[in-house]
Amino acid sequence: MKISTKGRYALRLMVDLAEHQNGDPVPLKEVAERQEISSKYAESIMAILSKGDLVIAERGKSGGYRLSRDPSSYTVGEILTLTEGSLHPVACLEEGARCPREGNCRTLAMWQRLDRMLAEFFNGVTIEDLIEKEDWSDYVI
């Protein structure tokens, strides 16, 4: 039950791009240094974000990455789904998965409830929220 570094770092890379956007693309090296993530590892994560069209890459000198949309339009859910593969907390709720015992499983309903709760949480938080929001103590989904 853990979000891996890949997903966590992806969020930080996205936040960093959002905070440092000025029209020009931001080189990965700068982002990685600010976030204290090895640039090689950051590179492999940024590649996922780029292939998923969450960021736009520009090669060559004075190239780098930039967000493709407004920070407020990115949800934490979509970033984590892309990098982690899925946000379902149990295998039985995976896309296309069907448990043969689902008819008499006493735990399935609880997992479904949790699944919905997580989806609502993750899809309710945006990159902009991560930057702006100071106090999360009263945040309710």
Add this chain to the structure above:
Amino acid sequence: MKISTKGRYALRLMVDLAEHQNGDPVPLKEVAERQEISSKYAESIMAILSKGDLVIAERGKSGGYRLSRDPSSYTVGEILTLTEGSLHPVACLEEGARCPREGNCRTLAMWQRLDRMLAEFFNGVTIEDLIEKEDWSDYVI
């Protein structure tokens, strides 16, 4: 971001024990068969529950396992914590972990909020709930 089979099966073993308690200990073989879990694997999971004092084991003929307390007193949270090791969704929130970047991490507060939400969810559901509760659609933590 997955609860492993160990945790999921542990819940089902506990529910099965709760549903079939009649004063006598229930042999693991029966539980495993009903739950369609290989008895060898079920054995290794039950050993964890036994060492954690969530169930009482009785050896020898006519032995087996029984719950040590009332089903309503077991929370899903304690069972998963025992079997999964922890329920914290990110490594930075682990017991004793301290991230050196915590002062300027834009994601920490969100993780803390999620952590609290998960704890409240898991500690709010009991084995009895798993057996009794039909409709979870309106369940709120």
Add this chain to the structure above:
DNA sequence: ACAATTACCTACCAATCCAGTAGGAAAAAA
């Protein structure tokens, strides 16, 4: 034109976790 800078690509690695399985020893009751 060319050197510098950037993203892109393939391949590799050690360590850990996952989901079990195998084979017996110890305890207790019938």
Add this chain to the structure above:
DNA sequence: TTTTTTCCTACTGGATTGGTAGGTAATTGT
């Protein structure tokens, strides 16, 4: 004393995690 049960140690193949290494392709500033 046989049978039934839990308990214990060890093993395993495969996947995932958290990276690293080294080179290729594109683009631009000089």
